[in-house]
Amino acid sequence: MVTGPDAQALLHAALMSPIPRFHVNGTVMALAGGDLIVALISNGNPVAILNLPFMTARGLVDDLQTALADIGRALGSPIPSPKDLADGMARVRQEGAASTSASSQ
Numbered sequence: 001m002v003t004g005p006d007a008q009a010l011l012h013a014a015l016m017s018p019i020p021r022f023h024v025n026g027t028v029m030a031l032a033g034g035d036l037i038v039a040l041i042s043n044g045n046p047v048a049i050l051n052l053p054f055m056t057a058r059g060l061v062d063d064l065q066t067a068l069a070d071i072g073r074a075l076g077s078p079i080p081s082p083k084d085l086a087d088g089m090a091r092v093r094q095e096g097a098a099s100t101s102a103s104s105q
Helices: 004-016 054-075 082-103
Strands: 026-032 035-042 045-053
Touching: 035 054, 045 054
Parallel strands: none
Antiparallel strands: 026 035, 035 045
């Protein structure tokens, strides 16, 4: 990861450039040789492919985990993972089914 003034300058240059921008709300991954292939998905449609060497992928994971932990600390609550959300929704459905069953008896 690029840090310090170089990172700020690089990010500014990227934001001011005409490079493509994508809203991504999903991913699909595969391994190919020494690379991790990541298909970026937006509303069910693939919009881009990232081909990341393992070391770059690991650096990206570490940087994302740090950023999300920092955001969680600032909010006073961790950002839930998709699995956390799915587990919570399953509990809500189970509790709703149990209360519906109990009230109908």
